[in-house]
Each structure stands twice: as C-alpha cells, then as structure tokens.
Amino acid sequence: MPTFDRVALSEIALDVAREAGEQVLRGWRSRPQVEQKGSYADLVTEFDLASERLIRKLLAERTPDLAIVGEEQGGTASDAPTWYCDPIDGTVNFAHGHAFFAISIGVLERGQPTAGAVFAPALDTYWRGAVGHGAVRNGKPCQVSATEHLDDALIATGFSPVMRRSGHPEDNLAAFVKVMPAVRDIRRCGSAALDLCLVADGTYDAYWERKLSPWDTAAGAALVLAAGGMLSSLRDGGPVNFAEGYLLASNGRIHHPLAALLTP
Numbered sequence: 076m077p078t079f080d081r082v083a084l085s086e087i088a089l090d091v092a093r094e095a096g097e098q099v100l101r102g103w104r105s106r107p108q109v110e111q112k113g114s115y116a117d118l119v120t121e122f123d124l125a126s127e128r129l130i131r132k133l134l135a136e137r138t139p140d141l142a143i144v145g146e147e148q149g150g151t152a153s154d155a156p157t158w159y160c161d162p163i164d165g166t167v168n169f170a171h172g173h174a175f176f177a178i179s180i181g182v183l184e185r186g187q188p189t190a191g192a193v194f195a196p197a198l199d200t201y202w203r204g205a206v207g208h209g210a211v212r213n214g215k216p217c218q219v220s221a222t223e224h225l226d227d228a229l230i231a232t233g234f235s236p237v238m239r240r241s242g243h244p245e246d247n248l249a250a251f252v253k254v255m256p257a258v259r260d261i262r263r264c265g266s267a268a269l270d271l272c273l274v275a276d277g278t279y280d281a282y283w284e285r286k287l288s289p290w291d292t293a294a295g296a297a298l299v300l301a302a303g304g305m306l307s308s309l310r311d312g313g314p315v316n317f318a319e320g321y322l323l324a325s326n327g328r329i330h331h332p333l334a335a336l337l338t339p
C-alpha cells in the first residue's frame with residue numbers, strides 16, 4: 076500500500092473545505108428550502124448536495140487513489156486512508172441562519188482518525204491538523220486546555236436526531252442532567268465537527284455525544300488527538316468505534332471523572 080503524508084492530506088482537506096465553504100456561504104441566511112431525511116430534525120438542502128459534489132470532485136482530482144465517503148452520497152471505505160466528508164455539519168443551524176456550521180473533511184486509517192480540516196465559513200475560522208504533527212486554528216498552533224477540575228470545565232454535547240422523541244434510553248437527556256451540576260456549564264451548539272475543534276483549541280474542555288456518524292467526527296477527532304487530547308468510547312471506555320459514534324473527547328485531564336459520569 077502506498078504511504079500517504081498525513082500533513083499533506085490535512086492541507087488538501089483544508090483547501091477543499093475552504094473552497095466548498097465559500098460556495099456554501101453564498102446560501103447562508105437565504106432561508107434555503109429544506110428536505111427531511113430520516114426525521115423532522117435531520118435535514119438536507121441544495122447547498123449540502125452541491126457542497127458534497129464539489130468536495131468529491133476536488134478530492135478526486137488531488138488524491139485519485141483514495142476512497143471517499145460522504146454524508147449525502149455515501150461511499151465505501153478502503154484499507155488505505157479514506158476521506159470522510161460532511162458537506163455541511165450543522166445543517167439545522169445553516170438552514171435557520173445560525174453561524175455555527177462547518178465543512179468537515181477528515182481521514183480515517185483502518186477506522187481511526189489521522190488527519191483533517193474543518194472550515195466554518197460564517198465564523199471565518201478553520202482548524203487543520205494531523206495526528207503526531209500538531210493542530211492549528213487559523214494558522215496558529217493550538218492545543219487542548221489545561222483545565223484540571225470539572226468545576227472549572229466548559230463542556231459541549233449534542234442530541235442525536237435519531238433518538239429524539241423516541242424515549243430512547245440513550246437519548247442523552249439523563250446524561251445531560253447528571254453532568255450539568257458537575258461542571259461550570261454545558262454548551263449545545265449543533266455541529267459535532269465544531270464541538271470537537273473547540274476541544275482541540277482549548278475553548279471547550281470536553282465534548283460528548285452518542286450515535287454520531289464518521290463524517291461528523293473524522294476530522295474533529297483527528298484534531299483533538301493532534302492537539303494532545305484524548306478520546307474514548309461512551310459505551311465501554313475503550314477505543315472509539317467511529318462507525319457507532321459513541322464519543323467522549325477531552326483535554327485528557329478531566330477525561331476520567333467525566334467518563335465516570337457518562338459511561339455505564
């Protein structure tokens with residue numbers, strides 16, 4: 076198998092995310108028409124579809140040997156590094172004119188995140204990184220926070236559209252009630268990719284969510300690792316299965332006390 080330079084892949088991811096982001100930004104606050112996919116809370120717009128078409132075209136030109144998996148068109152991973160793309164992460168925000176959405180392009184190698192970039196066009200902010208080679212936010216090196224105690228921690232979470240309204244035991248409401256009094260505060264801003272980037276750059280001290288997809292997490296999880304953070308499965312505390320997406324990401328220092336609250 077040919078070897079791929081992770082830093083070079085992260086730079087390609089950033090170039091492509093920026094180009095797609097410029098295109099997506101043209102539709103922001105236009106109140107685009109939405110279509111429901113799986114549920115009333117799982118949306119797609121013409122801008123998601125056009126963004127993924129552009130991402131696929133640009134990635135195929137730059138890395139013709141790598142497989143591409145995207146949220147809207149699917150695809151199959153290979154044994155080599157595989158691109159995982161979310162053409163708009165935070166589509167509900169985008170559709171409502173909220174600025175917290177991003178284009179997320181990451182690499183999984185044998186199922187584990189190794190490189191990626193995330194671009195939030197309405198925030199004019201990007202993150203890029205490769206595991207073992209550090210992470211940057213808008214060109215400046217970034218790292219996870221040094222927060223030691225849950226009392227001092229700002230945490231993010233999200234609520235999967237798949238488990239809303241169903242009374243599902245893993246719908247995250249019970250976990251939210253448990254964590255809320257233990258930390259300084261919790262944010263729920265609606266883009267898993269950006270939540271992970273904000274752990275990587277030390278804004279958040281940790282983030283958790285259940286039932287994410289690999290295109291939500293591939294880039295952001297690579298950034299957390301590249302920035303010195305820690306990941307674990309919310310199911311059993313072991314390595315994350317990115318196909319299942321039960322994820323706790325943190326600065327490492329508060330990982331175990333938070334995991335003790337979240338992991339059965």
Ligand code: IPD
Pocket residue numbers: 117118146161163164165166167233234235236264265266267268284286287291
């Ligand atoms: C969603 C966002 C949201 C998270 C959901 C994801 P989408 O992705 O990342 O923050 O809570 O689980 O599905 O649908 O906007 O690409």
Ligand code: CA
Pocket residue numbers: 161163164165267290291
């Ligand atoms: Ca997503």
Ligand code: CA
Pocket residue numbers: 123146161162163164165166
């Ligand atoms: Ca999406």
